[in-house]
Amino acid sequence: MKKESVVAKKKFGQNFLKDQVVLQKIVQAMPKNDNKIVEIGPGLGDLTKYLVDVKSVDAFEVDTDLCKLLQGEFKKEIATKRLHIHCGDVLKAWKSSLVDETYDLVANLPYYIATNIILKALADPMCKNILVMVQLEVAEKFCAEAGQKVFGSLGIITQSVGASRIIVKVPPSAFEPPPKIDSAVFLIAKKRDRPDKDFEDMLRVAFSQPRKTLIKNLSFKYEKSELLVAFEELKLIQTIRPHQVCTNDYHQLYKKIK
Secondary structure (H helix, E strand, C coil), X not given: CCHHXXXXXXXXXXXXXXXXXXXXXXXXXXXXXXXXXXXXXCCCCCXXXXXXXXXXXXXXXXXXXXXXXXXXXXXXXXXXXXXXEEECCHHHHCCCCCCCCCEEEEEECCHHHHHHHHHHHHHCCCEEEEEEEEEHHHHHHHCCCCCCCCCCHHHHHHHHHEXXXXXXXXXXXXXXXXXXXXXXXXXXXXXXXXXXXXXXXXXXXXXXXCXXXXXXXXXXXXXXXXXXXXXXXXXXCCCCCXXXXXXXXXXXXXXXXX
């Protein structure tokens, strides 16, 4: 099979990144360290060929046709162990950690599982940095600050783990076939472990109805009297909405009401 004959498959959410400038920006934004690289959804290998020049790469590809193509394109890198291709569903292969050494996730992620993959990487103790291309609106949620309308659970979980920033916004024309939406490359530098499940459960309740007040949402699960005391101690007004509360205050609130 030749690259030219490959047709993107909708069921795998395939949009192949072709823009060389964007590919180079991803490589340039990679953290400087000795970590292995994990790439999820290498596709035609357009990013992979740059990654294997820098470090050894473990690539996970669900499409068996693309696995065969990659095995042919990267024979030398596979033989010298610069590249290890895992054929199959990455989410099924992912236990507590995806690989057994520290790694950075660097990938143009399939949109339909991007959020799920990022959350798994945030929970994976072996993953130290996440540098990925996703839908622009998803990138903005992971990189949002308190007060912005898109600030929610994803932004709070990210800030709880480390720091994030958008590297570059990417138009549909950078892909083949072009998607119907804008994309973005963003970086999360992890510094701490992901919060516990009970904290994230509280966030789900807090943002269950984003247009309502935070205290009203939380009252569905927690005692109103306890919430009123906690709000007063944290100097949070009762009319405050979920997106207006900063990450640190959510952690303080959790400690007081759990």
